Amino acid sequence: xxxxxxxxxxxxxxxxxxxxxxxxxxxxxxxxxxxxxxxxxxxxxxxxxxxxxxxxxxxxxxxxxxxxxxxxxxxxxxxxxxxxxxxxxxxxxxxxxxxxxxxxxxxxxxxxxxxxxxxxxxxxxxxxxxxxxxxxxxxxxxxxxxxxxxxxxxxxxxxxxxxxxxxxxxxxxxxxxxxxxxxxxxxxxxxxxxxxxxxxxxxxxxxxxxxxxxxxxxxx
Ligand SMILES: [Mg+2]
Numbered sequence: 001x002x003x004x005x006x007x008x009x010x011x012x013x014x015x016x017x018x019x020x021x022x023x024x025x026x027x028x029x030x031x032x033x034x035x036x037x038x039x040x041x042x043x044x045x046x047x048x049x050x051x052x053x054x055x056x057x058x059x060x061x062x063x064x065x066x067x068x069x070x071x072x073x074x075x076x077x078x079x080x081x082x083x084x085x086x087x088x089x090x091x092x093x094x095x096x097x098x099x100x101x102x103x104x105x106x107x108x109x110x111x112x113x114x115x116x117x118x119x120x121x122x123x124x125x126x127x128x129x130x131x132x133x134x135x136x137x138x139x140x141x142x143x144x145x146x147x148x149x150x151x152x153x154x155x156x157x158x159x160x161x162x163x164x165x166x167x168x169x170x171x172x173x174x175x176x177x178x179x180x181x182x183x184x185x186x187x188x189x190x191x192x193x194x195x196x197x198x199x200x201x202x203x204x205x206x207x208x209x210x211x212x213x214x215x216x217x218x219x220x
Pocket of ligand 1: 014015016017018171172173
């Protein structure tokens with residue numbers, strides 16, 4: 001993959017499905033939460049999934065979808081505590097640390113931008129501490145707008161003084177990459193296999209990376 005690193009000052013990185021294996025989140029929301037919901041309401045797992053999936057889907061792309069407090073109230077479950085029970089499934093995708101070291105060494109500014117709730121972000125950083133590699137870790141909940149909206153990018157610009165023409169953004173969501181591109185972010189890359197236990201995805205609208213090593217070396 002050819003990326004003109006000399007035209008990049010700032011690297012913006014998504015967390016779930018990009019730096020971290022999406023298996024944790026998929027398993028948590030699609031299996032573990034329905035299981036706990038079924039137990040709580042004394043219904044079958046199948047029925048719980050049937051009830052929950054439309055409720056989840058109705059919030060896709062909105063901040064509530066990522067909000068532990070919202071789902072905690074909606075489902076009457078302690079989402080944060082349940083996440084902690086699955087903490088052992090939180091894992092890095094391959095090549096991430098090598099890549100982060102390389103971009104730091106090359107003097108790039110490195111900023112994590114995630115739609116994950118601050119509670120989810122801190123649980124993940126407590127499990128796998130990526131903080132030393134980053135200048136900033138930003139949850140879109142702090143701005144009040146998800147990455148899918150132009151308001152997020154305006155808030156990010158006001159916060160960190162972003163030059164979109166000299167920025168690289170990597171995210172596993174094509175709707176989010178589109179939102180970044182619309183804002184003017186010059187280099188936008190997707191991820192071939194966000195969930196390492198699922199099949200790699202086929203052709204996408206955005207160029208996608210298989211391994212972070214594909215972006216190396218990073219010239220100083
Ligand atoms: Mg993601």
